[in-house]
Amino acid sequence: MIDRDAVFVLGAQDPEMREIERVATAAGHAVFHAASNGLRCTPQTAYEADGVARAGADGIVRAAVLRPTAPTVWVECRIAGREPLVRVDHHHPGDPGFTAPPADYLRGSSLGQVLALLAREPTPTQRLLAASDHCLTAAYQGECPGVDPDELLFLRASWKAFIAKRSLTEVMTGILDAARHVKQRFDHASGEARFLDPTRVPMDLAEGAAYAGVPVRYRAWLPDGQVKEMFKGGTPEAVEAFMAAHEAAGRQVYGNPHRGYGGAYWPG
Known part of the structure; x- marks a missing residue:
């Protein structure tokens, strides 16, 4: 339990972070967003923030000041x-939830x-949000107590449809189609399905792979010209091997x- 004067500083936006903001605000706490150069942080800049900002209901981000003496709760960010x-x-290693297994997803998740x-x-919806953010593949495979995989699929597909302005039917079809693709491409020798051509990656690949419970490795182009390679749904040993190989290559x-994912950036 924390005092009412504690201030929350939140990292990059996603469904879990939106719920954290709602819960903290409802509990009477001031909420800021981590910022870099006056802009709300992205996942890549959230741990390099140089200040805070407020994102209003109108979507406009406004500069803000965090009192030097304010007791703060950092959620997935650093200032x-x-x-x-x-x-x-x-x-990151040392974080409170870093090593939490799927069965202990509430202790593990930021929410x-x-x-x-x-x-x-936690409410039933908050359980879905927490499990999906902490260990999505495991949650879809029924490894998170109190989380129904079918309800999880509906929740995540609805959110994706809202954000991408796609119909719910289109998103659901995309996820199930991607699940079929990863099962077809799964290689027993490597223990994963690979989609290494960024131009031929199914739209809902990551979600479909998690739903199917199949480890997947894929690449995507980033706006700045970098290539990002991702590995999701793997065992701890497989993720460690993935990360070690890219580190050895200087990436x-x-x-x-512990959460079954890794990623690496290739310079543009």
């Missing part, structure tokens, strides 16, 4: 020159950690073997 009262995260700080019991690497 240069500051130290938090509490760190909520599960992305679950925030709910514990606020002494709140920037991220990931969490």
